Amino acid sequence: MSGFLKIEQLAKAYGGARPVFADVSFTLEKGEFVCIIGHSGCGKTTILNVLAGLDRASEGVVLMDGREVAGPSLERGVVFQGHALMPWLTVRQNIAFAVRSRWPEMKADELRAHVEKYVAMVGLSPAIDKKPSELSGGMKQRVGIARAFSIAPKMLLLDEPFGALDALTRGTIQDELMAIVRQTQQTVFMITHDVDEAILLADRILLMSNGSEHESTYTPGGIAEVVVNPLPRERTRAGLHHMDGYYELRNHIVDFLVTRARAH
Numbered sequence: 063m064s065g066f067l068k069i070e071q072l073a074k075a076y077g078g079a080r081p082v083f084a085d086v087s088f089t090l091e092k093g094e095f096v097c098i099i100g101h102s103g104c105g106k107t108t109i110l111n112v113l114a115g116l117d118r119a120s121e122g123v124v125l126m127d128g129r130e131v132a133g134p135s136l137e138r139g140v141v142f143q144g145h146a147l148m149p150w151l152t153v154r155q156n157i158a159f160a161v162r163s164r165w166p167e168m169k170a171d172e173l174r175a176h177v178e179k180y181v182a183m184v185g186l187s188p189a190i191d192k193k194p195s196e197l198s199g200g201m202k203q204r205v206g207i208a209r210a211f212s213i214a215p216k217m218l219l220l221d222e223p224f225g226a227l228d229a230l231t232r233g234t235i236q237d238e239l240m241a242i243v244r245q246t247q248q249t250v251f252m253i254t255h256d257v258d259e260a261i262l263l264a265d266r267i268l269l270m271s272n273g274s275e276h277e278s279t280y281t282p283g284g285i286a287e288v289v290v291n292p293l294p295r296e297r298t299r300a301g302l303h304h305m306d307g308y309y310e311l312r313n314h315i316v317d318f319l320v321t322r323a324r325a326h
């Protein structure tokens with residue numbers, strides 16, 4: 063257990079404001095899928111941006127593979143809540159753009175095959191030459207996922223990647239993501255608001271609390287608890303509810319969100 067990604071004593075204050083969170087430490091092992099769950103405003107996106115190198119913490123360090131994360135890198139694939147595709151480029155061109163930034167020397171036919179492979183992986187081959195405006199929300203989100211995977215990042219950072227999708231599409235893409243992650247043994251850090259999604263996908267679930275004020279004493283937000291998912295790794299959405307331990311786990315997380323995650 064070396065800790066592929068190490069987050070040590072992270073704190074973040076914006077401007078002169080009091081810290082959103084403090085003393086945030088956790089590790090991710092290679093190939094591990096970790097979800098973070100917590101109410102709006104507790105600082106989840108801020109943490110993800112720091113891990114991505116897109117924002118700096120006020121205190122603490124992030125180490126990936128023993129090296130400090132100090133800026134954005136193609137070693138980390140990020141999927142934002144909005145899909146963030148370039149609207150004037152087709153699916154193929156959007157992904158090719160990312161692949162070319164990663165491997166500028168790649169030959170045209172190799173590039174083509176590489177792009178097609180990742181588009182096929184998310185089931186979008188028939189739409190490969192369409193522009194984002196011609197795709198549904200779920201399809202756009204899949205392009206974002208294909209793009210993140212196509213640069214073979216050392217880890218994936220996902221900020222509520224399915225937040226805007228209807229339940230049915232969400233389910234399909236969750237299953238797809240899980241299959242791809244298992245296949246490629248990706249290391250994933252994902253933000254979600256959806257308890258079942260966390261239970262389906264994550265090996266461990268970080269429960270994050272909001273900063274709170276009590277009798278004029280302010281306590282910054284932080285990781286209140288790390289829950290290890292006891293369910294066997296081979297799980298499906300349909301089968302989740304029948305698994306031993308599912309309800310205990312779900313109740314524990316919901317209970318945290320309702321009673322402990324923020325001061326009332």
Ligand SMILES: Nc1ncnc2c1ncn2[C@@H]1O[C@H](COP(=O)(O)OP(=O)(O)OP(=O)(O)O)[C@@H](O)[C@H]1O
Pocket residue numbers: 076082100101102103104105106107108109
């Ligand atoms: N650029 C910024 N400048 C000032 N304050 C910010 C900035 N970005 C975020 N914040 C504040 O930091 C806190 C945490 O924001 P963050 O976006 O990390 O929350 P979150 O947990 O991702 O919430 P949500 O679930 O709504 O996405 C919020 O109070 C927010 O107002």
Ligand SMILES: [Mg+2]
Pocket residue numbers: 106107108
């Ligand atoms: Mg957020």
